[in-house]
Amino acid sequence: MTVLDSYARDLAALDAAHLRRTRRSVQAMRGTRLTVGDREMLAFCSNDYLGLAQHPALVEAAQRGAAQWGIGATASPLVCGHSESHELLEHEIARFLDLPRALYFYAGFAANVGLVPALVGRGDALFCDALNHACLIDGARLSRADIHVYPHNDVAALDRLLAESGAARKLIATDAVFSMDGDLAPLPDLLRLAERHDALLLIDDAHGFGVLGAGGRGSAAHFDLRSPRLLVMGTLSKAAGAAGAYVAGDATLVETVMQRARSYIFATGAPAMVTEAVRASLRLIESEDWRRERLRAHGARLRDAIGDGRIGRLLPSDTPIQPLIVGDNRAALELMSHLWERGLWVPAIRPPTVPAGTARLRITLSAAHSDADIDGLIAALMCRPSDGMP
Incomplete structure (x- = not known):
C-alpha cells in the first residue's frame, strides 16, 4: 500500500461509518431561503440568529x-x-x-x-x-x-x-x-x-x-x-x-x-x-429587541410541538440551538435526507463533532423565520419515514 492508498483507505472508513461530510454550493441567499442547485431550501442550518446577515x-x-x-x-x-x-x-x-x-x-x-x-x-x-x-x-x-x-x-x-x-x-x-x-x-x-x-x-x-x-x-x-x-x-x-x-x-x-x-x-x-x-x-x-423576542417564541413553539420524545430526544435549550438527538449515524443522515426532500435544510451532526452514539439534527432558529416556517419544520418531522428510524 502506498502513502496515497492509505488516505483512500481512511476516506473509505469514513464512508463505512457514515461520517464523511458533504459540502454543498449555495447559489443564492434570500433570508432563510437558500438556492442549492435548482432547488430553494428553507434553512435551519445557519447561525444567522437575528437575521442580520443580509440586512x-x-x-x-x-x-x-x-x-x-x-x-x-x-x-x-x-x-x-x-x-x-x-x-x-x-x-x-x-x-x-x-x-x-x-x-x-x-x-x-x-x-x-x-x-x-x-x-x-x-x-x-x-x-x-x-x-x-x-x-x-x-x-x-x-x-x-x-x-x-x-x-x-x-x-x-x-x-x-x-x-x-x-x-x-x-x-x-x-x-x-x-x-x-x-x-x-x-x-x-x-x-x-x-x-x-x-x-x-x-x-x-x-x-x-x-x-x-x-x-x-x-x-x-x-x-x-x-x-x-x-x-x-x-x-x-x-x-x-x-x-x-x-x-x-x-x-x-x-x-x-x-x-x-x-x-x-x-x-x-x-x-x-x-x-x-x-x-x-x-x-x-x-x-431591535423584537428579534430576540421572536427567537424565544420560535423556540417555545418548536419545543411544545416535538418535545415529547416521539421523534428523538430534544435537548433542553433556551437558545436558538435546538439539538434533536437521534443516536445512530445512519438514522441521523436518513432523517436529514427526509427533510431535504421536503425542502428543509437541517444538518446531521455526527462524531467526532459530538460523542459517539449522540448523532443529532442541529436545528438552528432565526428571527428571520416565520411562524409558518416553524410549523412546516414541525410537520415534516412528524411525518418522518419509520424505516431505519430509532
Missing part, C-alpha cells in the same frame, strides 16, 4: 467601507492593517459590553487559538470543559500548559482540580453557550471558583452574543457578571451577521493578548468594509 444597513455599510478603504487590509493590524474603522469598532464593542477594552480579530477560531497561548504556557494550568469547541481545544494544545478537562458543567469536579493545582497561573476556559447542545455554562459558579482559586475565566460567547442578555450583550450580561478576572471572546459572524471576533475585558489582559497572540500578530487584518458592517450590526442588535 440592508450592513450591506450599505460594507459598500461605504469598501469605497473608502478598499477590499483588503493589506497587512497585520500591528503594521498598517488597523484602520480608523477598526479602532472605532473596538471602542464601540467595549462600550456595548460595558468592559474596559476590546480587541478585534479577523475570525473567532483565530481569536481562541491565539488568546489561550497568550495567557498561559508551560508550567501554567488550564481547565477546560469536556464539551468545549474545537478552537478552544486547539488553543489549549498550542499553549503547552498543563490541561485539565472536567466533565461537562461539573462545578464540583472543577473545584477539586483547581484546589489540587499548584500552578502560579490558572485559566478556566469554557463555551458560554455550547454549540452542539445549546445549553449554558454555569458562569456565576465558574466565576466564584476563579475568585476562590486566583484564576482567570475565559468564556467563548460565540452563540450568546446578540442573543442573550439585555440588549443582546451576551452571556455575561445574562448572568449580570462583572470581574477583572473575566475575559470574553465573542464571534461577529453569527448573531451579528458579519465576520470576525472580539476579545474584551480587563485592559491589561487585552493588551497581553494583542502583544502575544500569534494569530493576531502574524495575520493580515480583516478588511475595513467588514468592520463597518459590524458597526452597523451593533446598532441593530442593541435597538
Whole structure:
C-alpha cells in the first residue's frame, strides 16, 4: 500500500461509518431561503440568529467601507492593517459590553487559538470543559500548559482540580453557550471558583452574543457578571451577521493578548468594509429587541410541538440551538435526507463533532423565520419515514 492508498483507505472508513461530510454550493441567499442547485431550501442550518446577515444597513455599510478603504487590509493590524474603522469598532464593542477594552480579530477560531497561548504556557494550568469547541481545544494544545478537562458543567469536579493545582497561573476556559447542545455554562459558579482559586475565566460567547442578555450583550450580561478576572471572546459572524471576533475585558489582559497572540500578530487584518458592517450590526442588535423576542417564541413553539420524545430526544435549550438527538449515524443522515426532500435544510451532526452514539439534527432558529416556517419544520418531522428510524 502506498502513502496515497492509505488516505483512500481512511476516506473509505469514513464512508463505512457514515461520517464523511458533504459540502454543498449555495447559489443564492434570500433570508432563510437558500438556492442549492435548482432547488430553494428553507434553512435551519445557519447561525444567522437575528437575521442580520443580509440586512440592508450592513450591506450599505460594507459598500461605504469598501469605497473608502478598499477590499483588503493589506497587512497585520500591528503594521498598517488597523484602520480608523477598526479602532472605532473596538471602542464601540467595549462600550456595548460595558468592559474596559476590546480587541478585534479577523475570525473567532483565530481569536481562541491565539488568546489561550497568550495567557498561559508551560508550567501554567488550564481547565477546560469536556464539551468545549474545537478552537478552544486547539488553543489549549498550542499553549503547552498543563490541561485539565472536567466533565461537562461539573462545578464540583472543577473545584477539586483547581484546589489540587499548584500552578502560579490558572485559566478556566469554557463555551458560554455550547454549540452542539445549546445549553449554558454555569458562569456565576465558574466565576466564584476563579475568585476562590486566583484564576482567570475565559468564556467563548460565540452563540450568546446578540442573543442573550439585555440588549443582546451576551452571556455575561445574562448572568449580570462583572470581574477583572473575566475575559470574553465573542464571534461577529453569527448573531451579528458579519465576520470576525472580539476579545474584551480587563485592559491589561487585552493588551497581553494583542502583544502575544500569534494569530493576531502574524495575520493580515480583516478588511475595513467588514468592520463597518459590524458597526452597523451593533446598532441593530442593541435597538431591535423584537428579534430576540421572536427567537424565544420560535423556540417555545418548536419545543411544545416535538418535545415529547416521539421523534428523538430534544435537548433542553433556551437558545436558538435546538439539538434533536437521534443516536445512530445512519438514522441521523436518513432523517436529514427526509427533510431535504421536503425542502428543509437541517444538518446531521455526527462524531467526532459530538460523542459517539449522540448523532443529532442541529436545528438552528432565526428571527428571520416565520411562524409558518416553524410549523412546516414541525410537520415534516412528524411525518418522518419509520424505516431505519430509532
